[in-house]
Every structure is written in C-alpha cells, then in structure tokens.
Amino acid sequence: MPELPEVEVVRRGLERGVAGRTIATAQVLHPRAVRRHPAGPQDFTDLLLGRTVTAARRRGKYLWLPLDSGDAIVGHLGMSGQLLVVPVEKPAEPHLRVRLAFTDGGRELRFVDQRTFGGLAVAAGGAVLPHPLAHIALDPIDPDFDDATFTARLRARKTGIKRALLDQTLVSGVGNIYADEALWRARLHGARPTETVTRPEAARLLAAVRAVLRASLEAGGTSFDALYVSAEGVSGLFARELDAYGREGEPCHRCATPIRRTAFMNRSSSWCPRCQPRPRRARD
DNA sequence: ACCCACCCCTGGGCGC
C-alpha cells in the first residue's frame, strides 16, 4: 500500500539507480501495465529508446522520470507495484510487467505489479510536471504547500474529513493508512463534516499528517509483507509504529480503549472511540 | 462544481 513515504523511498532509489542513464531496450510484458499510455505499448517503447533519464521526481503518490526528450516516464505503484533496479541476470519476477535496460549494460529497471492497479506511461511536460499529473495537489511536506489555501478549501467542502484527506486534488500523498494515523494523532473522527472543522483543528490535522509522514519516511516506509520494497528491494519498518491502522481490538496507545474498525468506502477505518468520538452529525 | 458509487485486479487468509 504505497503512500507518500513509500513512494518517496522508491524515488530516492530511482534517483541513485537510473538518473543519467540512457535506455537501450524497453519491453512491455503486460499491456495493462501501460493502459494509461493511450497510444499503446509500441508507442510507449518507441518514445523511450535512446532517451536519457535525467532525474527522478514525485508528486503525491506519482513518480516520474524526466527524459532528455522533454517527455517523462510517469508511474503509479497502485496497490502492489514495485519499481526495482536489479542486475540484468536476475530471473524475471512472477509479476514482471515492464523492463527497461540501459546502454551501459548495468542494472535494469523493472516494473513488477501483482494486482496491476499501477502502471507506467510516457507523457509530455516532464521537465516541470507531466500533463497527466496537473490535477494532483502538492503534498503537505512540500515547501510550497499552502496551509491557508488547504484550510479554506477543506472548510468549503461538504464531505467527511477522511474523504477529504484521501482526495488527491486537495492534498496528495495520503492514503488509508496515514489518514487513519493522522486522524488518531489529531484526535479527530474521519466522519467529521469538513465545514465544521475549525482553523485550529485544521492546523492540528496538518501537523499530524506531517508528523506521521515524516516519521514513516525516517523508518523507510511502512511494510506489512514483501509487496512494498524500495528500488533496492529493502522493506520499510514503520508498521511497528502504527497507532490506529490494523490495530482493531488492541488498546489505544493514549487511553487503552480498544481500537475500533468500521467500514468506509469499500475499505475500512481504524479509530479510537474515546480519543476520536464519532460526531453526532457524521459524514462518512 | 462538487460529490460519490463503481470498477479495475490477484493472492493470502480464513471459515466451513
């Protein structure tokens, strides 16, 4: 379940592993992996051959690799995607979808994705922000993130606060895990109507989101199994620090009340019924 | 303009 910290760890690995290198061959092994490239797999590979990767960037949960052509390889890991930089002789992973080899003959870039919610595309606008990412908001640890604008937009919404946190056009990088963690830390219930959130509460929420994201980043991301790994295949350690997510029935780390788990948007929310009481007027 | 339900996908875990 890669969210901002996991994607940032992968980005750093890609920066180390592929920036400055020139693509020699590109293979699409599963067409669904490039479904966001409307012109199809052949066009995808055509746009890559002979191109040099100049950097590795991220917006929210999206990654992109700017190319010397002005395009960029845009990637999203979805639920189970991995971007790995591995020796060419390493046997193909079971869910290998795309592989890129480089002219220097060194380690190759592999996109591996079990559930194929993720994917790659080549898009224009790579030098600044690839066009398909224009609607994605800045993330809350970006220096240019504007707290006042976020708060105003949040309070103008008519939805629940957790839904708003998961809306990548309002604030990016936060998924189900870190939304629950941040709400727990800020002592806010996810069904709290956004239009009733006070400015101090919004500030508290933002501070909590940032604290959770930064702590996870320091731990190398959250991992529950072998699915999420860095570009070098290393797993994160933040799972043992979680306060809400996945802790149903276990004591709240603040008040010892058992953490509750409730259905939310075809998934689930974990929260402390004492620290985060459900509002009378709730918007789930 | 905004909100939300739906759908895409596969393997692990669990109940029977």
Added chain:
DNA sequence: TGCGCCCAGGGGTGGG
C-alpha cells in the same frame, strides 16, 4: 486438506 469467499485499496470515470 481443499475449496471458495472476502479483503486489501488508489484513482479514473461517469452519473447525479
């Protein structure tokens, strides 16, 4: 032991 169901969930899309 084996089968089948449920769950994990990000984000694009289309309808309201």
